[in-house]
Amino acid sequence: MTRDTGAAERLLADLPPAPAVWCSGLRKRYRRQVAVDDVSFTVGRGEIVGLLGPNGAGKTTVIKILLGLIHPNAGDVLLLGRPARDPRARARVGYLPELFRYQPWLTAAEVLALHVRLAGVTVPVAERRECLDMVGLADRADDRVGGFSKGMQQRLGLAVALVARPELVVLDEPTSALDPIGRADVRDLLLSLRSRRVAVLLNSHLIGEVERVCDRVVILDRGRVAASGTLAELLGQRELRLRLDGVGADAEARLAATGRLTRAGDEFIVELPADQDAAPGDGAVPKLVADLVALGVRVHAVEPGRISLERRLLNILRADSGEDRR
Numbered sequence: 118m119t120r121d122t123g124a125a126e127r128l129l130a131d132l133p134p135a136p137a138v139w140c141s142g143l144r145k146r147y148r149r150q151v152a153v154d155d156v157s158f159t160v161g162r163g164e165i166v167g168l169l170g171p172n173g174a175g176k177t178t179v180i181k182i183l184l185g186l187i188h189p190n191a192g193d194v195l196l197l198g199r200p201a202r203d204p205r206a207r208a209r210v211g212y213l214p215e216l217f218r219y220q221p222w223l224t225a226a227e228v229l230a231l232h233v234r235l236a237g238v239t240v241p242v243a244e245r246r247e248c249l250d251m252v253g254l255a256d257r258a259d260d261r262v263g264g265f266s267k268g269m270q271q272r273l274g275l276a277v278a279l280v281a282r283p284e285l286v287v288l289d290e291p292t293s294a295l296d297p298i299g300r301a302d303v304r305d306l307l308l309s310l311r312s313r314r315v316a317v318l319l320n321s322h323l324i325g326e327v328e329r330v331c332d333r334v335v336i337l338d339r340g341r342v343a344a345s346g347t348l349a350e351l352l353g354q355r356e357l358r359l360r361l362d363g364v365g366a367d368a369e370a371r372l373a374a375t376g377r378l379t380r381a382g383d384e385f386i387v388e389l390p391a392d393q394d395a396a397p398g399d400g401a402v403p404k405l406v407a408d409l410v411a412l413g414v415r416v417h418a419v420e421p422g423r424i425s426l427e428r429r430l431l432n433i434l435r436a437d438s439g440e441d442r443r
């Protein structure tokens with residue numbers, strides 16, 4: 118019996134670690150409102166995954182289900198290989214809520230000490246101070262939180278999420294109260310977490326921020342996963358930005374035949390189809406320019422580039438709402 122248990126443990130130890138987050142078929146309904154509908158995704162160890170979507174898409178509800186703060190009507194969650202409600206899993210998860218508020222009568226150092234005790238772990242004082250240092254609050258450790266600005270409270274929230282040496286950190290709008298330098302600091306912090314194989318699930322409306330740090334994104338729309346993938350998969354599509362004048366109907370048709378066309382004044386953006394991704398300049402661009410010139414167009418600028426996450430997100434959400442109308 119003992120030998121069997123030992124063998125089973127060795128077998129488990131040899132397996133790769135379970136993903137930081139695994140969820141499948143999550144569904145949550147509030148009266149007639151379906152807030153989350155059949156949501157499934159994973160966050161691997163050391164991976165930074167961005168949760169994106171418009172207001173009311175269900176991002177915070179998903180996060181609360183993952184953390185066991187809300188009961189889903191259907192679906193399963195495993196955090197670090199254990200059920201979400203298992204205290205052993207929750208002790209290894211750091212969380213910064215969207216609406217944060219800490220005990221105003223405690224000092225920053227005392228708030229951290231409290232959270233370490235709640236997590237049931239031991240973290241030496243020096244390491245707790247380091248954590249405050251990491252979020253730029255080293256010199257405010259002994260000040261009462263009641264006197265902190267909103268941005269300083271959010272920084273403290275980040276320290277709370279990180280202090281108990283989590284293996285997974287869930288951050289709901291972590292930079293909403295931060296100035297640009299604070300945002301850059303958080304970016305560095307996220308990258309340092311990744312280098313230590315800590316997984317991060319990040320909910321942010323700041324798409325540029327998500328684009329800079331995330332390995333993968335999950336896009337929610339009206340409770341459902343509208344798209345998900347690595348940034349390379351989602352942004353693989355390339356585009357051409359052209360500044361043109363004298364564009365007649367024939368030239369516009371030529372542009373539209375090259376890819377999805379949008380126009381703002383004299384600027385034209387052509388999104389190249391996926392099969393031209395690898396080498397958009399290989400023959401296709403000179404040929405397009407030659408054809409445009411032959412059609413009487415004056416070409417002022419041609420700039421190949423990659424579609425931004427913001428525009429990709431808007432395209433996905435527009436396509437999603439178009440499908441629903443049909």
Ligand SMILES: Nc1ncnc2c1ncn2[C@@H]1O[C@H](COP(=O)(O)OP(=O)(O)OP(=O)(O)O)[C@@H](O)[C@H]1O
Pocket residue numbers: 147150151152170171172173174175176177178179
């Ligand atoms: N406690 C609740 N009672 C009733 N409806 C709720 C509750 N919480 C959320 N909802 C509804 O569920 C849907 C998803 O809300 P949720 O807060 O998850 O969205 P979100 O994507 O986080 O939005 P935002 O970007 O605005 O923070 C919304 O329609 C919201 O009104």
